[in-house]
Amino acid sequence: MDKSSREELHLRIERVTLEDDGQFECQMLRPDEGPIRAAAYLNVIVAPKMVHFTNYQSGTMIEVNEDIPLNVTCAAPNSKPEAIIIWYVNGQKIEDGIQRWSSYNLNKTVSSFAALQWRPRRNDHKKVLTCEANHDDSSTQIRTNLTINVLYPPDRPRILMLSGDSFVRAGDNVTFVCVVTGGNPPPDLSWYLKGRLLSARYQYNIQTQETMNTYSFLAEPDDHLANYECRASNKKGQEPQTRTVHVKVAYAPQGVEMIGESNVRQGSFTVVQCRTKPSNPISRISWLVNGHPIPATVQSEHQQMHGFIAVANLTINTNEVMMGKHRLTVECNARNDEGSASKQHVIKILAPPLPPRISGLEDGIHLEGHVLNVTCEAHGGNPLADISWYRGYDKLPGARSSVSGDSAISSLSLTLDRTMNGQRLKCEAMNSALDEPLVDSKQLNVLFEPRRVMIRMPEGTRHQLIAGEEAKLHCLAAGSNPNAHIIWHFYPNGEPNPLIFTGETILNET
Structure with a gap:
């Protein structure tokens, strides 16, 4: 404090702090007036030290x-x-x-x-x-x-096609450029096809803030109308910005499929179907039968994912078609502006053979014990006939088959015995054009001699001959073909020249 006079008193505060903030009071005492007070306020200013x-x-x-x-x-x-x-x-x-x-x-x-x-x-x-x-x-x-x-996410991608034309031919080079503006951070930019990653190589231009991914490929048929997708994403878990593009690819038919019977009976109808594999544009179907053009048939057209297929049916009457060697060659041609494809279908014509003929029995004398060589021939037919031999109902083994020109031949050797006499020798010719076999048969006539001759007394008579009385003798000859002719020779008194009698012949066919 500084007291200048009895009437003044000064207060000096150095290094003011917040503790000095407040009211200060000055008091003076006068004997005649009593105490006198005066107040003064000190407002301490504190500047902010930081923000x-x-x-x-x-x-x-x-x-x-x-x-x-x-x-x-x-x-x-x-x-x-x-x-x-x-x-x-x-x-x-x-x-x-x-x-x-x-x-x-x-x-x-x-x-x-x-x-x-x-x-x-x-x-x-x-x-x-x-x-x-x-x-x-x-x-x-x-x-x-x-x-x-x-x-922030990027803008939606923009796609440019460098050729400028969305219509290309198979084998052409196609280049897509995907451009995305903005995005923080700069996005990953990728090309996809059917969910499969194609390219993740991209460049970022700092000045234009553009991200670019260029993808090139050679167009193939499967690329027709395929959706190539460009995806831009700069945050995991967030749906990417996308844009798709497709091209129209022109290409020739990739092939032809033919469906039909491979074996057809002569005189019947058959249907052959031709189905093209995908092409763009649609292919037109034409037919050749044995090299000769056939008027075009109605075809149906079906759009597929990457092109079109055409289907046509051809009905063939085997009686109206000239053919050689029992076969038809049907060719289907599919053509559009980009090329063609063709395929052949061969149909075998099943034809029955002529009725078979047995030879080798022209000589009517067939003796027991001899070997009989017979031949059965069936001419023509497709395929050639399979020939089988039967004696009665029994199939005969050991036949020898051969082919001569357009004929099937079967040869059979039989050692004749008397049991075969009167039986039918049958030749059957069968192929896939027949429902029942064709048959030729001959009846066997086997000549055989009786195996024994016996002389007997009639039953009920004495086994003695009495001079002067009539006697009856039976001569029995076993079976033969033809029937045996019985002749009696008697040598009376040992004379060398016999007496010959024919007697009465009775046939027992049992």
Whole structure:
């Protein structure tokens, strides 16, 4: 204190602190007036020492998603009086979306807060968010900054075709260019076909902020109307931006399929179907039968995933077609502007043979024990006949088969015995053109002699001959063909010249 006079008293405070903030009172005593008081107030100004973000580190770059609200709180603590907080984006003051409040401290200072709610857009990428604390009483101004890294998806891809024409021919080179603008971070750009990755090689242009992926291939039939997809994505778990493109590929038919019978009986009808494999444009079907063109038939057309197929049926009357060697060659030709394809279908014509003929029995004398050589021949037919031999109902083994020209021949050797006499020797000719075999048969006439001759007395008579009485004798000859002719020779008294009698012949056919 400094007392200049009895009437003045000065108070000097050095190194003022917050503890000095408040009311000071000066009191004087006069004997005639009593005590006199006067008050003075000391307002201690405290400038803010710092300003900071409560949930982010000052001076850093923060990542935010586009259109997702960003909540940032800025604090200017321990000032007196309170500091005023102002928000800026790239130097432009923000007025909206700010909530302010203060917190009073026991030491009479005030902490100021300002919360900013803001929806960054993609054009806010790399902008600077500034929090400024102004303290007019101390002429103090403090700032702190954040840099905004706005994450946003790319634009939808654009696809260019370098040839400029979406119509190509098989074997042509096709180049697709997929371009995407924007996106933070720059997107991955890939080509896909039916979900299969084709190319993930892309380039990013910093100046234009464009990402580009170029894919080239040689057009094939399966590429016709196939959807080539370009996908752009810069965030895992997020649906990519996509765009598809397709080309129209012209190509020749890739082949022909024919369906029909391979074996047909002479005189019947048969249907042959021709089905083209895919082509673009549609193929036209024409027919050749044994090299001769046939008027075009009605064809049906069916669109497939990568082209068109055509189907036509041809009905053939085997009686109306000239053929050689019992076969028909049917050819189907499919053609469009890009080329052609063809295929042949061979039909075997099944024809019956002529009735078989047995030879070798022309000589009517066939003696028991002799070997009989017979031949059965069936002329013509397709295929040639299979020949079988039967005696009665029994099939005979050991036949020898051969082919002579257009005839099937079967030879059989039989050792004749008397049991074969009167039986029928049968030759059957069969092929796939017949439902029942064709037959020729001959009856066997086997000549054989009786095996024994016996002389007997009639039953019921004495086995004695009495002179002067009539006697009856039986001569029995076993079976033969032809029937045996019985002659009696008697040699009376041992004379060399016999007496010959024919007697009465009785046939027993049992």
